[in-house]
Amino acid sequence: MQLVLERRAERSTIVAIASPLIAIALTLVTIGILFAIIGKSPIEALRVYFVQPLTDPFPFFLQQEIIVKATPLVMIAVGLSLCYIANIWNIGAEGQFLVGAVCGSWLAVKTNGTDVGHWVLVVMLILGAFGGAIYGLIPALCKVYFGASEILTSLMLVYIANLGLDYIVRGPWRDPHGLNFPTTAAFDPAASIGTLFEGPGRLHAGSIITLVVVMLAAVMLGRTLMGFQIRLVGAAPRAARFSGFKSDRLVLFTFAVSGALAGLAGIIEVAGPIGHLDPGVASGYGFTAIIVAFLGRLNPIGILFAGLFLALTFIGGEGAQISLKVPLDLTKVFQGILLFYVLACDSLIVYRIRLLRTAAKAVPANA
Amino acid sequence: MLDATPQAGSPRSEPLLSAVSISKRYGDFLANDRIDLDLFPAEIHALLGENGAGKSTLVKVMYGLIQPSGGELRWMAKKVVLSGPSEARALGIGMVFQHFTLFENLTVAENVALGLPSTESFAAISERREKTARVYGLPLEPKREVWRLSGGERQRIEIVRALLQNPKLLILDEPTSVLTPQEADLLFVVLERLKSEGRAVLYISHKLEEVKRLCDTATILRGGKKVLTCNPRRETAASLARMMVGGEVGEVKAASGRSVARPRLVVDKLSLAPDDPHGTYLEEVSLAVCGGEVVGIAGVSGNGQDELFAALSGERRAPAQAAIVIDGKPAGLLGVTERRRMGAAFVPEERLGHGTAPRMKLSENALLTGHAASGMVKKGFIDKLATLVHVDRTTKSFDVRKAKRDPEAVSLSGGNLQKFVVGREILREPGVLVVSQPTWGVDAGAAAVIRQALIDLAGRGAAVLVISQDLDELAEIADRIAVMFHGRLSAPLDAAEATREKLGLLMGGARPERAAEEQGTKHAIGA
Numbered sequence: 001m002q003l004v005l006e007r008r009a010e011r012s013t014i015v016a017i018a019s020p021l022i023a024i025a026l027t028l029v030t031i032g033i034l035f036a037i038i039g040k041s042p043i044e045a046l047r048v049y050f051v052q053p054l055t056d057p058f059p060f061f062l063q064q065e066i067i068v069k070a071t072p073l074v075m076i077a078v079g080l081s082l083c084y085i086a087n088i089w090n091i092g093a094e095g096q097f098l099v100g101a102v103c104g105s106w107l108a109v110k111t112n113g114t115d116v117g118h119w120v121l122v123v124m125l126i127l128g129a130f131g132g133a134i135y136g137l138i139p140a141l142c143k144v145y146f147g148a149s150e151i152l153t154s155l156m157l158v159y160i161a162n163l164g165l166d167y168i169v170r171g172p173w174r175d176p177h178g179l180n181f182p183t184t185a186a187f188d189p190a191a192s193i194g195t196l197f198e199g200p201g202r203l204h205a206g207s208i209i210t211l212v213v214v215m216l217a218a219v220m221l222g223r224t225l226m227g228f229q230i231r232l233v234g235a236a237p238r239a240a241r242f243s244g245f246k247s248d249r250l251v252l253f254t255f256a257v258s259g260a261l262a263g264l265a266g267i268i269e270v271a272g273p274i275g276h277l278d279p280g281v282a283s284g285y286g287f288t289a290i291i292v293a294f295l296g297r298l299n300p301i302g303i304l305f306a307g308l309f310l311a312l313t314f315i316g317g318e319g320a321q322i323s324l325k326v327p328l329d330l331t332k333v334f335q336g337i338l339l340f341y342v343l344a345c346d347s348l349i350v351y352r353i354r355l356l357r358t359a360a361k362a363v364p365a366n367a
Numbered sequence: 368m369l370d371a372t373p374q375a376g377s378p379r380s381e382p383l384l385s386a387v388s389i390s391k392r393y394g395d396f397l398a399n400d401r402i403d404l405d406l407f408p409a410e411i412h413a414l415l416g417e418n419g420a421g422k423s424t425l426v427k428v429m430y431g432l433i434q435p436s437g438g439e440l441r442w443m444a445k446k447v448v449l450s451g452p453s454e455a456r457a458l459g460i461g462m463v464f465q466h467f468t469l470f471e472n473l474t475v476a477e478n479v480a481l482g483l484p485s486t487e488s489f490a491a492i493s494e495r496r497e498k499t500a501r502v503y504g505l506p507l508e509p510k511r512e513v514w515r516l517s518g519g520e521r522q523r524i525e526i527v528r529a530l531l532q533n534p535k536l537l538i539l540d541e542p543t544s545v546l547t548p549q550e551a552d553l554l555f556v557v558l559e560r561l562k563s564e565g566r567a568v569l570y571i572s573h574k575l576e577e578v579k580r581l582c583d584t585a586t587i588l589r590g591g592k593k594v595l596t597c598n599p600r601r602e603t604a605a606s607l608a609r610m611m612v613g614g615e616v617g618e619v620k621a622a623s624g625r626s627v628a629r630p631r632l633v634v635d636k637l638s639l640a641p642d643d644p645h646g647t648y649l650e651e652v653s654l655a656v657c658g659g660e661v662v663g664i665a666g667v668s669g670n671g672q673d674e675l676f677a678a679l680s681g682e683r684r685a686p687a688q689a690a691i692v693i694d695g696k697p698a699g700l701l702g703v704t705e706r707r708r709m710g711a712a713f714v715p716e717e718r719l720g721h722g723t724a725p726r727m728k729l730s731e732n733a734l735l736t737g738h739a740a741s742g743m744v745k746k747g748f749i750d751k752l753a754t755l756v757h758v759d760r761t762t763k764s765f766d767v768r769k770a771k772r773d774p775e776a777v778s779l780s781g782g783n784l785q786k787f788v789v790g791r792e793i794l795r796e797p798g799v800l801v802v803s804q805p806t807w808g809v810d811a812g813a814a815a816v817i818r819q820a821l822i823d824l825a826g827r828g829a830a831v832l833v834i835s836q837d838l839d840e841l842a843e844i845a846d847r848i849a850v851m852f853h854g855r856l857s858a859p860l861d862a863a864e865a866t867r868e869k870l871g872l873l874m875g876g877a878r879p880e881r882a883a884e885e886q887g888t889k890h891a892i893g894a
Contacts, residue, residue, distance in 0.1 A: 006394060223751075225744045228734060236724035241682050242715060243735045244704035 005351040016349050020295050020306070023341035030337050040324055048323055049316035062319075064201035066311045068273055072097070072265035074307035075210045076289035078217045079258030081298040085221070087234040088254050092139060092154030093262040094286025095161035096132040100263020101270045102165055103131025105277040108191035109173050109184050120191045124267055132263015133256045135161065140255035144248045150255070158286070166279050173277065183278035193272040206268035213261060217300040230254065262286060291339045294346075310335065381444060383408050383567050384429065384460070384536055390437035391424050398424040400591045401438065406536060411558060411568040413578040413599060416588035417611055418808040419781060422571050423465075425588070426538050429569075430462045431455040461534030463525045465541040465571075469513045471645055475524055476509035482528040492531070499530050503557050514645040518545030518667050526557065536567040543577060544836065547667055548871035555581050573611070575604040589613050612811045628658040631830035632711075632799045633692040637685055637699075639678050647671035647854045649678065654849060654856060656830040658798070661821060662859060663845030664834045665870050671854035672803065672834045673716070679801045679832070680713040681706045694798055707739040712797035714789055716804040716834075718781065722788045725777035729769070730754040732776050733761070733791055741795060757794065758787075765790035765816060782813030789817050793824055800824060803834040818844050838867055852876045 032042035056062035076093045083090040104124040111120055139153035166182070175185040193204045221227035233240040233250050240247060265285065270277055292310050296303030317331030382405035391399040399421045406412050416422045427433045429440065431449030440447050442458050449455050452462070469478050480492045493509065500507050505523045513521060522545055529537055539558075543551040558568055558581065572578055578585055578599050585599040587610045594610050632655070639649040649671050656662045666672060677683040678691070685691050685699030692698065693709045703713070713736075715721040723732040733754045737743045743753045761767060765786040769779055776784060789805060805821065806814035822844055825831045834851075835841050841848050847859035850873035857873050 008394070223749055224747050225738055225749060226747065228731065228738075228749060232724055232727070232731075232735065235726055236720050238717075238721045239724045239735060242680065242703065242713070242721055244681075244702055244707065244739060246702075 002355070004354050005347065006354050008350060008352055012349055012352075016297065019345040019348055020297060020302070020342060022348075023295070023338065023345045024309070026341045026345075027334070027338045030341075031334055034330075034333070035326075038326070040326065045320065045324060045326075048320045050312060052319050053312055053315040059197070059199040059201055061200050062315055064197075064203040065315050066308060067207050068202050068204070069311035069314050070307040071204075071207045071210045072269050072285045073289050073292045073310055074304055075213055075265040075268075076258075076262045076286055077292035077296060077303045077307060078213055078300050079261030080289055080293045081296070081300070081303060082217070082221075082230055083254045083258050084293060085234045085298050086230045086250055086254055087237070088251055089151045090136065090139070090154050090255055090258050091151055091290070092136070092157045092286070093258065093289055094282065094284065095154070095158035096135045096259040096262035097266040097269075097286045098158075098161040098165050098282055099135040099266070100128035100132035100260075101266030101277060101281050102161075102168060103263065104128030104267030105173075105184060105187075105270055108187045108271065109277070111191065112185050112188060114188075116188075116190055118190050120188075121193065121271060124191060124271055125264060128267025129260040129264040132266065133260035135263070136255040136259020137252060140252045144251055150251075154255075162282050165277075165282060169278055175276075181278075184276050186276045187271060191271060192275060193268060202273050204268075204272040206265075206272045209264070209268065211304075214300045214304050221300065226253075262289075288335060291335055291342070294339060295342050310338075313338075382406055382441075383443060385441040385444075386425065386429060386438065387441060388438035389425065389428055389435045389440070391421075391428060391433065392436040397591050399428070399435070402588070402591075402593045404586055404593070404596075406567045406569055407584075408535070408567050409562055409565045410584060411562050411570055411582045413582035413585040414569060414571045414588065415573065415575070415578060415585050415599075415607065415611055417573060417810045419590075419810065420588040420611070421591040422588055423540060424591075426462070426540060426569065426571060429455070430460060430538060456532055456534075459533070459535035460538065461529030461532055461536070462538040463522065463529055463540065463542060465544060467521050467525060469521055469524060471514040472512060474510055474512055475507050475516075478513055478524055479507075479509075479528045479531065483531060495531055496527060499527055503527075503530065503560060504553070505557065518669060519547070519550040522546070522554075534566065536569065537561060538569045538571070540571045541573075542570070543572070543574060545667060547874040548838070548867050549875055551577070575599075575607045575611075578607070579604065587611055608811070628828065629695075630655040630692075631658045631694050632656040632679075632801070632832060634679070635690055635692065637675075637678060637690040639674060639683065639685060641674055642683065647674055649674050650854045652854075652856045654832075654859070656799070656832050658828045658830050659825055660846040661825045661831040661833060661844050663841035663848040663862075664832065664851055664856065665838060665841055665848055665874060666836070666851035667874055668836055670851045672851055674854070675851065675856075676713070676715060676801065676803045676834060680715070704739040707736065710798035712736070712792035712795060712800050714792055714800070714802040714805065716807060718784050718788055719777060723776040723784065726775055728773045728775055729758045729779075729787060730773050732787075733757040736791060737795070757791070760794055761787055761790040764794060765820070782809040785809045786813050786816060789820060793820050796827070797824075797829060799830045799832075801832045801834075804836065805833060806835075806837070806840060814840075838870060841865075850874055 028046065032046065035042045035045040053062040053066060076097060080090055080093055104127045107120055107124050107127060135157065138157060139150045142148040142153050143150045169184060170182040173184045175183055178185065193206055195201065196203045196205065221230065229240070229245045229250060232243060233245060233247055237247065266281070270281060274281060288310060292303055292306045295309065296306035313331055313334055317328055317334070320326050320330070321328050384406045386402060386404040388401045388403060389399050390397065390401055402421070402425055404425070414422050414425065424433070428435045431452045431454050440449065447458065470481070473481070476493055476496065479496050480489055483492055496507070496509070505527050507523060507527060513524070522542060542554060546554060558570070561568055570582055582599050584596060586596045587594040587607070589611060599607060634652055634654040637649055637652045641647055647670060652675060654662070664672065678685055681701055681703040688697040688699045690699040693706060693711050696709060698706055698709060719725045724735065730751065731754070734743050734749060737754070737757060741757065743750050743757070755773060758773060762769070767783050767787045767790065769783060779787065785806070789802065792800060802821065805817050809817065818840065821831050821833065833841065833845060842862065845862050847861055848865045848870065849859040850857045850870055852874060853876065860869065
């Protein structure tokens, strides 16, 4: 008996849709076993993780929290997916997210306490996207002009952004009335994104912007020549060159767009749920978004659902921490296992598994 | 030096290697369907068939590279299971591949040693290598790096390496595809000698004249099945072709009343360094192709044809704007898209991965070259219907057979995909068409369709440039033929006076002015 992976004649559409679901199922089984090992009931754990947040009664606080969490994840992941489809590896969305948050906050800090109009918020969002794009272009330019690996440069720039943020909130932008805590002053209402509903829920307009981004990205990938270029460069680089597309330009474009989206997500997060700039802004959304992008099959609509699912694990993880007394790190383990299974199940789209019986009868050669 | 003791006196006594009812299945596709084949000592056995007939699959099974799904192999009447090439070599089976398995950056001597068991010292191998090379007349330059060598020289390394293992059976996969006609003649002498030593040779080919000349027995495969085993000397080339193709092969008709007009594609002293360290420098390549004619570029592969194609298509820019002129307008510094907009079209050698994106649908592959100039893109948005219509038109005009309206490119057979790739360009009615290896790996029916389409396009006034290794193909469709050697292009010869021998000498690097007299001497020796 022998297990072989056999190439399919055509990519299987059914498996392409089913593969993330299979991955999720396998993750649940694995995590259930993990819970059993540390002596918790797997059924109870899964209930706390996945059912409780969804069944929170009116005013639906936890449900809103899921969407609030999903908002930056989806927006960043959509940008990353453009890179990944084209086989360009932007690993530094976390840095672009932070730089976007800092750039947008600049205006909020400068106008703090003055009575300016709501245009401030609009300019902040533009500054955030712009800052993220510029920061994303650094590894892209290094790749195009010096052949530097964008994987390394974009990743290392995350740490630079992190330390830069740290310096700014401890130094020049620190709130003079903040009891020496490393944070800026709370943003003025004019520089903040308000909540959509009355009550304790934190759902904000940034989620609507994310939905628009998802739709624009879906149209761009499926219907425009630019989207075709991105897909072609990833699928067959030599054919893309023959097609007349310039891959260098595409590297710059995808990095700029994904940087802009990450930066926009950063400033939305700061001007929305957080309300001020502090080192806690660096919460790892830029890395989690990589999982979201792949779980969503690098498809904008898929990413929307994947982002919501990952957000559910965050909110469920917080609940589990309280009611089951398990460490929050378990959520990270969870997400790691999920990414592992997602990538493994991807091979089923192009290959199928077959059991070979003939090999069992193999006769050793008597040479 | 041969310690095999074949029964040369009674060659039909017992087969050396028998394939009994070998089948090989890939998914739903049967590459080999219950094939029987007996190979005898002191015999050159041809395995004939079109591309895709299952020849390569069968020999890979015989060399242990792939496992059959059914049937068995018998070596001297005993059943064997070959789990890898090393077991095949241990039995005494040697193989020379079509695509060489050499390390480009290593020397000839190192490459030979790497193919042998590591129990033998480098010095001992070198001594044996020199002896073998001398005995068989296969001169090697041991210290040269492989990337500097021609296809023929590389093949010699592979053959010597196989012979050093003293094989009782030598398998050669399409060996003459990388050789000039003269080099092929030398190879045949070596093979005759191997036969006289009592070794069995399995010779894979689709060139009928060659097989008739050289082989004692021929087995013909078609569509994964064995058609029959026969004596090729008792058959005509036409009867062998019928058995290979399973029907009459269509003749290509020359277009009538073609008028050759002004030059539409001009290459003027184009010199270009390769971007790959093992590539070929183009040196002062000059050529003019007029509207209404088909010009062929012959040559053994790796002599700069790929570099020339990239420079003509615009995938690589020429150093000067004036080096390439399309329809009177200088285009050397322009990219692929701009050149397409000037009415040029290109078909690269590699169908999958270069001419098409394998995992994309045909409609998307129509867009791949059509986005520049065919109304498939409006204000940055793709007109999906327009791309599908282009696929439908190509399908109809070129008889592209496929399972559904818009499948992935990779799911088409080689011949059908090639018809699509060529048809995709021809339907745009280009003024200039540059096509590389238009019928490589394509069945005879599809090849005839493609060649006819190229001639007809020229008949409508386009300039058609065909880069091909297949001299028969060029003889069939080209009005003039130039030869590429070491990055230089000879002056074109009129098709009528471009004999195989003249072309062969040019392909081997002879200077054009000397080609005629050398041809004379050659005749004298040959006769």
